[in-house]
Amino acid sequence: MAVDNAVRLVPRVADPFEETMALIDRLGWVPSANSSDELVEWQVPGGGTVVRWVVDGDTGVQFFVVEGPDRERVAGEIASSIDMLDAENSEHYLSRSDDVDWVMRGLYAVAAAAPDQHDQRIVDLLTRHMESPRPLIRRAALLATAITGWAEFVEPVSRFTGDPDPAVRDAAEAALHGLTSGR
Structure with missing residues:
Protein backbone atom coordinates (compact mmCIF):
# COMPACT_ATOMS: atom_id res chain seq x y z
CA MET A 1 0.00 0.00 0.00
CA ALA A 2 2.99 2.30 -0.03
CA VAL A 3 3.00 5.27 -2.31
CA ASP A 4 6.40 6.72 -3.19
CA ASN A 5 6.98 10.30 -2.07
CA ALA A 6 3.65 10.37 -0.30
CA VAL A 7 2.26 10.37 3.20
CA ARG A 8 -0.45 7.82 3.99
CA LEU A 9 -2.84 8.53 6.90
CA VAL A 10 -5.40 6.02 8.21
CA PRO A 11 -8.18 7.53 10.34
CA ARG A 12 -9.08 5.74 13.57
CA VAL A 13 -12.75 6.29 12.69
CA ALA A 14 -13.80 4.27 9.65
CA ASP A 15 -15.46 7.10 7.74
CA PRO A 16 -14.61 10.58 9.05
CA PHE A 17 -16.93 12.29 6.55
CA GLU A 18 -17.94 15.28 8.67
CA GLU A 19 -14.39 15.97 9.85
CA THR A 20 -13.08 15.66 6.29
CA MET A 21 -15.70 18.02 4.86
CA ALA A 22 -14.98 20.59 7.59
CA LEU A 23 -11.25 20.31 6.87
CA ILE A 24 -11.78 20.76 3.12
CA ASP A 25 -13.89 23.86 3.71
CA ARG A 26 -11.43 25.33 6.21
CA LEU A 27 -8.34 24.73 4.05
CA GLY A 28 -9.93 25.51 0.69
CA TRP A 29 -9.11 22.28 -1.11
CA VAL A 30 -10.51 22.13 -4.64
CA PRO A 31 -12.06 18.91 -6.04
CA SER A 32 -10.03 17.31 -8.82
CA ALA A 33 -11.30 15.83 -12.08
CA ASN A 34 -9.39 12.61 -11.23
CA SER A 35 -11.99 11.45 -8.69
CA SER A 36 -13.78 8.09 -9.10
CA ASP A 37 -15.85 5.66 -7.00
CA GLU A 38 -12.72 4.29 -5.30
CA LEU A 39 -10.80 7.55 -5.03
CA VAL A 40 -11.66 11.15 -4.26
CA GLU A 41 -8.99 13.75 -4.98
CA TRP A 42 -8.50 17.40 -4.04
CA GLN A 43 -5.92 19.98 -5.09
CA VAL A 44 -4.38 21.94 -2.23
CA PRO A 45 -4.12 25.66 -3.03
CA GLY A 46 -0.62 26.96 -3.51
CA GLY A 47 1.05 24.56 -5.84
CA GLY A 48 1.15 20.91 -6.65
CA THR A 49 0.06 19.11 -3.50
CA VAL A 50 -2.78 16.61 -3.88
CA VAL A 51 -4.87 14.86 -1.22
CA ARG A 52 -6.60 11.61 -2.10
CA TRP A 53 -9.22 9.69 -0.13
CA VAL A 54 -8.77 6.03 -1.02
CA VAL A 55 -10.86 2.97 -0.22
CA ASP A 56 -8.73 -0.12 -0.74
CA GLY A 57 -10.85 -2.59 -2.68
CA ASP A 58 -9.16 -5.67 -1.20
CA THR A 59 -9.24 -4.77 2.50
CA GLY A 60 -11.86 -2.03 2.80
CA VAL A 61 -9.30 0.19 4.55
CA GLN A 62 -9.98 3.89 4.03
CA PHE A 63 -7.08 6.32 4.07
CA PHE A 64 -5.67 9.62 2.88
CA VAL A 65 -2.66 9.84 0.57
CA VAL A 66 -0.93 13.21 0.41
CA GLU A 67 1.50 13.82 -2.46
CA GLY A 68 3.42 16.88 -3.54
CA PRO A 69 5.90 19.42 -2.28
CA ASP A 70 3.86 20.37 0.82
CA ARG A 71 2.86 16.79 1.69
CA GLU A 72 4.34 16.84 5.22
CA ARG A 73 2.67 20.13 6.13
CA VAL A 74 -0.69 19.11 4.65
CA ALA A 75 -0.50 15.67 6.31
CA GLY A 76 0.12 17.45 9.60
CA GLU A 77 -2.98 19.60 9.07
CA ILE A 78 -5.05 16.50 8.38
CA ALA A 79 -3.67 14.65 11.41
CA SER A 80 -4.33 17.63 13.67
CA SER A 81 -8.00 17.64 12.58
CA ILE A 82 -8.77 13.92 12.30
CA ASP A 83 -7.60 11.27 14.78
CA MET A 84 -5.19 8.94 12.95
CA LEU A 85 -4.09 5.38 13.58
CA ASP A 86 -0.37 4.90 14.23
CA ALA A 87 2.04 2.44 15.84
CA GLU A 88 1.52 4.00 19.26
CA ASN A 89 -2.26 3.58 19.36
Whole structure:
Protein backbone atom coordinates (compact mmCIF):
# COMPACT_ATOMS: atom_id res chain seq x y z
CA MET A 1 0.00 0.00 0.00
CA ALA A 2 2.99 2.30 -0.03
CA VAL A 3 3.00 5.27 -2.31
CA ASP A 4 6.40 6.72 -3.19
CA ASN A 5 6.98 10.30 -2.07
CA ALA A 6 3.65 10.37 -0.30
CA VAL A 7 2.26 10.37 3.20
CA ARG A 8 -0.45 7.82 3.99
CA LEU A 9 -2.84 8.53 6.90
CA VAL A 10 -5.40 6.02 8.21
CA PRO A 11 -8.18 7.53 10.34
CA ARG A 12 -9.08 5.74 13.57
CA VAL A 13 -12.75 6.29 12.69
CA ALA A 14 -13.80 4.27 9.65
CA ASP A 15 -15.46 7.10 7.74
CA PRO A 16 -14.61 10.58 9.05
CA PHE A 17 -16.93 12.29 6.55
CA GLU A 18 -17.94 15.28 8.67
CA GLU A 19 -14.39 15.97 9.85
CA THR A 20 -13.08 15.66 6.29
CA MET A 21 -15.70 18.02 4.86
CA ALA A 22 -14.98 20.59 7.59
CA LEU A 23 -11.25 20.31 6.87
CA ILE A 24 -11.78 20.76 3.12
CA ASP A 25 -13.89 23.86 3.71
CA ARG A 26 -11.43 25.33 6.21
CA LEU A 27 -8.34 24.73 4.05
CA GLY A 28 -9.93 25.51 0.69
CA TRP A 29 -9.11 22.28 -1.11
CA VAL A 30 -10.51 22.13 -4.64
CA PRO A 31 -12.06 18.91 -6.04
CA SER A 32 -10.03 17.31 -8.82
CA ALA A 33 -11.30 15.83 -12.08
CA ASN A 34 -9.39 12.61 -11.23
CA SER A 35 -11.99 11.45 -8.69
CA SER A 36 -13.78 8.09 -9.10
CA ASP A 37 -15.85 5.66 -7.00
CA GLU A 38 -12.72 4.29 -5.30
CA LEU A 39 -10.80 7.55 -5.03
CA VAL A 40 -11.66 11.15 -4.26
CA GLU A 41 -8.99 13.75 -4.98
CA TRP A 42 -8.50 17.40 -4.04
CA GLN A 43 -5.92 19.98 -5.09
CA VAL A 44 -4.38 21.94 -2.23
CA PRO A 45 -4.12 25.66 -3.03
CA GLY A 46 -0.62 26.96 -3.51
CA GLY A 47 1.05 24.56 -5.84
CA GLY A 48 1.15 20.91 -6.65
CA THR A 49 0.06 19.11 -3.50
CA VAL A 50 -2.78 16.61 -3.88
CA VAL A 51 -4.87 14.86 -1.22
CA ARG A 52 -6.60 11.61 -2.10
CA TRP A 53 -9.22 9.69 -0.13
CA VAL A 54 -8.77 6.03 -1.02
CA VAL A 55 -10.86 2.97 -0.22
CA ASP A 56 -8.73 -0.12 -0.74
CA GLY A 57 -10.85 -2.59 -2.68
CA ASP A 58 -9.16 -5.67 -1.20
CA THR A 59 -9.24 -4.77 2.50
CA GLY A 60 -11.86 -2.03 2.80
CA VAL A 61 -9.30 0.19 4.55
CA GLN A 62 -9.98 3.89 4.03
CA PHE A 63 -7.08 6.32 4.07
CA PHE A 64 -5.67 9.62 2.88
CA VAL A 65 -2.66 9.84 0.57
CA VAL A 66 -0.93 13.21 0.41
CA GLU A 67 1.50 13.82 -2.46
CA GLY A 68 3.42 16.88 -3.54
CA PRO A 69 5.90 19.42 -2.28
CA ASP A 70 3.86 20.37 0.82
CA ARG A 71 2.86 16.79 1.69
CA GLU A 72 4.34 16.84 5.22
CA ARG A 73 2.67 20.13 6.13
CA VAL A 74 -0.69 19.11 4.65
CA ALA A 75 -0.50 15.67 6.31
CA GLY A 76 0.12 17.45 9.60
CA GLU A 77 -2.98 19.60 9.07
CA ILE A 78 -5.05 16.50 8.38
CA ALA A 79 -3.67 14.65 11.41
CA SER A 80 -4.33 17.63 13.67
CA SER A 81 -8.00 17.64 12.58
CA ILE A 82 -8.77 13.92 12.30
CA ASP A 83 -7.60 11.27 14.78
CA MET A 84 -5.19 8.94 12.95
CA LEU A 85 -4.09 5.38 13.58
CA ASP A 86 -0.37 4.90 14.23
CA ALA A 87 2.04 2.44 15.84
CA GLU A 88 1.52 4.00 19.26
CA ASN A 89 -2.26 3.58 19.36
CA SER A 90 -2.59 0.37 17.29
CA GLU A 91 -2.77 -1.98 20.28
CA HIS A 92 -5.59 0.03 21.85
CA TYR A 93 -7.37 0.32 18.50
CA LEU A 94 -7.44 -3.46 18.04
CA SER A 95 -8.48 -4.13 21.64
CA ARG A 96 -11.78 -2.26 21.25
CA SER A 97 -13.57 -5.48 20.26
CA ASP A 98 -12.87 -9.18 19.94
CA ASP A 99 -15.42 -9.58 17.14
CA VAL A 100 -13.71 -11.47 14.32
CA ASP A 101 -14.76 -8.99 11.62
CA TRP A 102 -13.58 -6.03 13.73
CA VAL A 103 -10.21 -7.65 14.42
CA MET A 104 -9.71 -8.58 10.76
CA ARG A 105 -10.53 -5.05 9.55
CA GLY A 106 -8.42 -3.65 12.37
CA LEU A 107 -5.38 -5.72 11.40
CA TYR A 108 -5.61 -4.44 7.83
CA ALA A 109 -5.98 -0.85 9.06
CA VAL A 110 -3.01 -1.18 11.43
CA ALA A 111 -0.89 -2.56 8.59
CA ALA A 112 -1.99 0.22 6.23
CA ALA A 113 -1.11 2.82 8.88
CA ALA A 114 2.30 1.26 9.53
CA PRO A 115 5.33 3.37 8.69
CA ASP A 116 7.51 2.47 5.72
CA GLN A 117 10.28 1.26 8.05
CA HIS A 118 9.54 -1.61 10.43
CA ASP A 119 8.25 -0.76 13.88
CA GLN A 120 8.64 -3.46 16.51
CA ARG A 121 5.28 -2.64 18.11
CA ILE A 122 3.49 -3.48 14.86
CA VAL A 123 5.66 -6.57 14.30
CA ASP A 124 4.77 -7.85 17.78
CA LEU A 125 1.07 -7.05 17.34
CA LEU A 126 0.72 -8.81 13.98
CA THR A 127 2.88 -11.74 15.08
CA ARG A 128 0.70 -12.26 18.15
CA HIS A 129 -2.42 -12.33 15.94
CA MET A 130 -0.75 -14.82 13.59
CA GLU A 131 -0.77 -17.20 16.59
CA SER A 132 -4.53 -16.82 17.18
CA PRO A 133 -6.53 -20.04 17.63
CA ARG A 134 -9.04 -18.59 15.14
CA PRO A 135 -8.05 -19.33 11.53
CA LEU A 136 -9.74 -16.17 10.20
CA ILE A 137 -7.62 -14.02 12.52
CA ARG A 138 -4.43 -15.91 11.58
CA ARG A 139 -5.29 -15.42 7.92
CA ALA A 140 -5.94 -11.68 8.31
CA ALA A 141 -2.74 -11.18 10.32
CA LEU A 142 -0.72 -12.97 7.64
CA LEU A 143 -2.24 -10.87 4.86
CA ALA A 144 -1.66 -7.73 6.95
CA THR A 145 2.07 -8.49 7.04
CA ALA A 146 2.15 -8.21 3.25
CA ILE A 147 0.54 -4.77 3.47
CA THR A 148 3.49 -3.56 5.56
CA GLY A 149 6.00 -5.00 3.10
CA TRP A 150 8.53 -5.47 5.91
CA ALA A 151 11.18 -8.14 5.34
CA GLU A 152 11.12 -8.85 9.10
CA PHE A 153 7.92 -10.82 8.52
CA VAL A 154 9.29 -13.29 5.95
CA GLU A 155 10.54 -15.82 8.52
CA PRO A 156 7.50 -15.79 10.84
CA VAL A 157 5.07 -15.89 7.90
CA SER A 158 6.88 -18.82 6.27
CA ARG A 159 6.10 -20.96 9.36
CA PHE A 160 2.40 -20.81 8.40
CA THR A 161 2.82 -22.44 4.99
CA GLY A 162 2.23 -25.70 6.90
CA ASP A 163 -0.78 -24.49 8.92
CA PRO A 164 -3.55 -27.10 9.34
CA ASP A 165 -6.09 -24.71 7.80
CA PRO A 166 -5.84 -24.52 3.98
CA ALA A 167 -7.02 -20.88 3.86
CA VAL A 168 -4.29 -19.93 6.35
CA ARG A 169 -1.70 -21.77 4.23
CA ASP A 170 -2.92 -19.88 1.15
CA ALA A 171 -2.74 -16.58 3.06
CA ALA A 172 0.81 -17.37 4.14
CA GLU A 173 1.82 -18.05 0.53
CA ALA A 174 0.14 -14.84 -0.65
CA ALA A 175 1.78 -12.86 2.15
CA LEU A 176 5.21 -14.27 1.31
CA HIS A 177 4.69 -13.28 -2.30
CA GLY A 178 3.76 -9.75 -1.22
CA LEU A 179 6.65 -9.51 1.22
CA THR A 180 9.21 -10.56 -1.34
CA SER A 181 7.86 -8.32 -4.10
CA GLY A 182 7.90 -5.11 -1.99
CA ARG A 183 5.33 -2.87 -0.39
